[in-house]
Amino acid sequence: MLDALADYRALLAEDDVRxxxxxxxxxxxxxxxxxxxxLDEQLGLPRGSAFRAVLRDPLLEDVTRGRATHEAWRESILSTLRDQGVPAARARRAIGTWADDRGRLDTDVLDLLGSAQREGIEVFVLTNGTDRVREELEELLAHEDPAVPTPRRFGDLLDPHGERVLNTAELGEAKPDPAAFALAHARIERVLGRAVPRCCVAFLDDSASHTEGAEEFGWRAVRLHRA
Incomplete structure (x- = not known):
């Protein structure tokens, strides 16, 4: 991971990357x-069952394109679990446990983006998200440690409700589709009020297909590998 961040930092230092x-x-x-x-233990299912039920749900593709809601996704997951013999109440509790996890911010990535922003780089987030992304980011922001120095806080990097959060559920297309990058790029140009050559955009993602799609579109990309 540190190697990837070093590569991304070097890319951001290129004169033409804005x-x-x-x-x-x-x-x-x-x-x-x-x-x-x-969750598998809570559901009484074999290892890996909860992960497959959630992240392999067929409705997820529509959710990330704004054609279905997070709530509908949860109901689809519930149906899958019920088909596997899990009692409805138990399945709903497990789904609630998963859905309530807001994750945490990676301070290394946050610091890198914050440093770039202070050097004059325009920062955006592009996520294959759901209709709950902004709500989740707002909750993350509300729980930020007040002891953390101001330049290292997410709220200083991005407004969860602002236009620099590029959510595919709002754009209508999802990575790695070329249309998703085209819509994201058009939004970036609209927010900045000027044309932006594609080669001036540096993209960081943990998916090989997403970084490949970005590069095919004309962005420059680095893939972040996590152990």
Whole structure:
């Protein structure tokens, strides 16, 4: 991971790079993976069942494109779990446990983006998100440690309700589709009020398909690998 951040820092230092775009989940916001095993135990299902039920749900593609809601996604997950023999009340409790996890901000990524911003780089987040992303970011912001120095706080980097949060559920297309990058780039140009050559955008994501899609679109990209 540190190598990837060093590569991204070097990319941001290039004279022609004027915009930094970071993925959210898996990059700027991270989640502990151990609760998946606890959810499997809570559900009484084999290891890996909760992860598959949630992140392999067929409705997720529509959710990230704004064609279905987070609530509908949860109901679809519930249906999957019920089909596997999990009692409805138990399944709803487990889904609630998963849905209430807001994750945490990665301070290394936050510091890097904050430093870039102070050097004059325009910072945006592009996430394959849901209709709850802004609400979740607001909750993260509300729980930030007041002891953390001001330049290292998420609220100083981005407004959770601002236009620099590029949520695919609002854009209508999701990474790695070319249309998602085109819509995101158009939003960036609108927010900045000027044309931005694609090669001037530096993108950070933890998905190989997303970084490849970004590069095919014309952005410059670094993939963040986590152990």
């Amino acid at each position: 915009v930094a775009v970071s993925d959210l989940d898996g990059v700027l916001r991270v989640f502990d993976t151990t609760p998946w095993a606890a």
